[in-house]
Amino acid sequence: MWKEYYHSPGMYDFDYSLRRLSMDPLVRTNPKERWVDVPVRIEDEKVVVRVKAEGTTEKPVFAVMSDHDDDQDVIFEYIRNIFQWDKDLNDIHQFFQQTELSMLFHQYQGTPIVRDFNLYDSLMKVIIHQQLNMKFAYTLSTRFVQKFGTEIDGSWFYPEPETVAKLDYDDLRELQFSQRKAEYVIDTSRKIVDGELDLYKLSKLENNEVLKELGSVRGIGPWTVQNWLLFALGRDDLFPAADIGIQNALKKWWQLDNKPSKNDVEKKAEEWSPYRSYAALTLWRSIED
């Protein structure tokens, strides 16, 4: 067992991140003890790493620990990257002081982008969650992982693309996937196994290139690519203008009778570039209970 500490440069609301992570039944969290278990794949091995908050939003300190004693540096680097501890959120807070979101950023300080734990897992999850209400969306992704994935020390690993590629559409229909969704999930996994789709390669490209390439896959539209860029890659400047949650939040803050159009939202969001992702996260946060 090893344990390593880390200090973030700026503020960081880890407790909020935990609340967000705990929305997913597949992620093992303990908000009271302030930790989350992160499933990590390391050279074909599956390792569970515990990440615990030791500080405050203003003076954040994190502890990372694992029983897996090899590859400590690689694991720590991976975790630091997932939680983006080196991103100085004070700079971003400063940026939004000159925008109409200043009050919101004052109320919800230090909201980080916590990346999904794996590129492929994230894509499957986003596809499964397309257009569904959150409750049923998590029901579906949980059934999917608990049926075809792996549980280690109480944490769930998504199935490998090779596993999903071998499934029949009916295997997912049994879990109450629609025919379309079953096709999207399995066909995309087959493309990944065939090498036709390389998520790691995509992760090195510019947003627009990813939008073009990933968006050309059947079942993956603009909303899905944007969410993948935001949550899988942790990119700073994404704004899912067509997202219902974003539109509901703006409807509330702009006191509109109806949800604003995608175009109106996109236009306004330009003022928040190059940190539109943080605007989106804070808007989402502002309508979560």
Place this chain on the structure above:
DNA sequence: AACCAGGGAAGAT
């Protein structure tokens, strides 16, 4: 019972 949900494809204009 009707409408919505943190969409997307396919068809129509």
Place this chain on the structure above:
DNA sequence: ATCTTCCATGGT
């Protein structure tokens, strides 16, 4: 290129 319509389910 942009606008409808259809797809499929569970939630509220």
